[in-house]
Amino acid sequence: MEFGWPVLGLAAAIGAWALAVVVFDVPEIVLPSPADVLDAFLRVPGYLLGEAVTTFVVIVLGFALAVAAGLVIGVAIAASRIVELMxxxxxxxxxxVPKVALAPLLVVWMGFGQQPKVVMALLVCFFPVVLSVAGGLTSTPVELVELARSLRASRTQTFLRFRFPSALPQIFVGLKVAMPLSAVGAVIGEFSAGDEGLGFVVVQSGANSDTALAFAAIALLGVMSVALFYALxxxxxxxxxWVRETTSQR
Structure with a gap:
């Protein structure tokens, strides 16, 4: 039944969209109907799916790099008051800093291709990971710290056995915030430095007044982002x- 409610919500949203287009007689170039978007997708399904794979790779690479860097910097901030203050x-x-402003600079530094897009995805989703890691590691329950001391655990053992496991729920909150932001960063990169990907499709479709194809690319991006979020x-x-068993998340 939990799966049915999102499907019902999506159906209601699509129905309201289709009704608004008919009632207000919106031109297709301004807002295509759901049927127009489906027709645009069926017109070139292989092309759109291929571009979706390109964007997917950028999103995942940018997110993975953000997680790696965020873990290192978050641990450093949590471990040292001096590092935190600095x-x-x-x-x-x-x-x-608005990351869109950095997009032209990334092109100058790295040229066109995949690199600037991955870096943009990394930059956009990096901060929530750092914040969640540092926040989780500095909010270890006092009783766990006292237990580690009573067992004469070393600093490394305390981190691995107590602090890091205790921080994981908050770290996952940051990861779930960062994943959609990685998709945003990937699209920004494709707007500025791409010659492929769903962001590039949106730009090209807008320039050619093919709004339905642009919406089809946006819909694919939304589906991909939702799938990645729920994978997390x-x-x-x-x-x-144990988180669902010991909290109210049921």
Whole structure:
């Protein structure tokens, strides 16, 4: 039944969209109907799916690099008060910079191709990972810390056996925030530096006034982002079954 509600919600949204197009007589170039979008997809399904694979690779690579870098920097911030005081303001300031403004610079530095797109995805989704890792590691319950001390655990053992497992639920919150942001970053990169991918399809379709094809690419991007998000949810439930048993997440 849990699966049925999202399907019902999607059907209601598509129905409202189709009704609005008919009632307000919206031109197709402004807002195509769901049927027009489906026709556009069926017109070139192989092309769109191929571009979706390209964007998928960029999203996953950018996200994976953000997780790796975020874990290292988050652990460093949590482990040292000096590191936190030195670099936390810089991270906050960098996160406040609109990443779209960096897109042309990435093209200058790296040229066209996959590299600037992956880096853009990394930059957009990096901060939530760092924040969740540092926050999770610095909020270990006091009783766990006392237990580690009573067992005379070393600093490494305390981290691996107590602090990191305790931080995992919060880390997964950051990962679930970062995954859709990685998709946003990948599309921004494809807008500026791409000659392939769903973002490039949207730009080209807009330039050619093929709004239905642009919406088909956007819909594919949405489906892909939702699938990746729920893959993380599944991973969290598989790796951390105790979270649902010991909290109100039921």
């Amino acid at each position: 670099f936390s303001p810089l991270l906050v300031a960098f996160n406040a 949810v599944l991973a969290e439930r598989t790796l951390l079954p």
